[in-house]
Amino acid sequence: MTDDLIERARTALDAAYVPYSEYTVGAALRTADGTVFTGCNIENANFSNSLHAEEVAIAEAVKRGHRELDRLAVTSGARDGITPCGMCRQTLAEFCDDDFPIVCDEGGEATTEYVLGDLLPNTIGPETLESAIRDSE
Structure with a gap:
């Protein structure tokens, strides 16, 4: 059975603007309370x-007051197992812990699941900025 979030991500493909x-x-991004936002x-x-x-999915969730994120699914029309890029990983790190699950669509029923900390080790976070400020004083 295909993950419901993968199905929601696949549906979101229809709205893509990629000329x-x-x-x-x-x-498709699920929040802690079960609300799903797509992008x-x-x-x-x-x-x-x-x-x-x-x-787009993160922005919609945050705009509506959600800061606790539970799980993300990502797909492409090619069903090639795409993972979030570095910029998106850093944005996720603003709201998620290292163990945040990211499910990537390999096509059909096949998926690969990662955790954010494996995709983005040694992230830049609030503590990084606080440390830099302390060191500059």
Whole structure:
């Protein structure tokens, strides 16, 4: 049986705006209370302004007052096991612990599950900034 979050991420692919790469990405983010937010990638001719599916889902959750995140599923139209990029991993680290689960779609029923700490070791967090401030004083 395919993970419900993977199915929600796959559905989010339909809304992707990808006129340049034609590479659709969908994400489904479950919060601690069970609410699910989805996101898709939204490209821009200035690639640096493009939005990633995970960012869109996180932004929607945070905008609606959710700060405790439970699990993320990510897929692409290619079903190639895509994982969140470094920027998205860092955004997740702002709200999640190292053991936060990320499920990646390999196609069909196949998935691979990671934890955030394995994908982003030695993250930059509030304690990093506090330490830098103390060291500069």
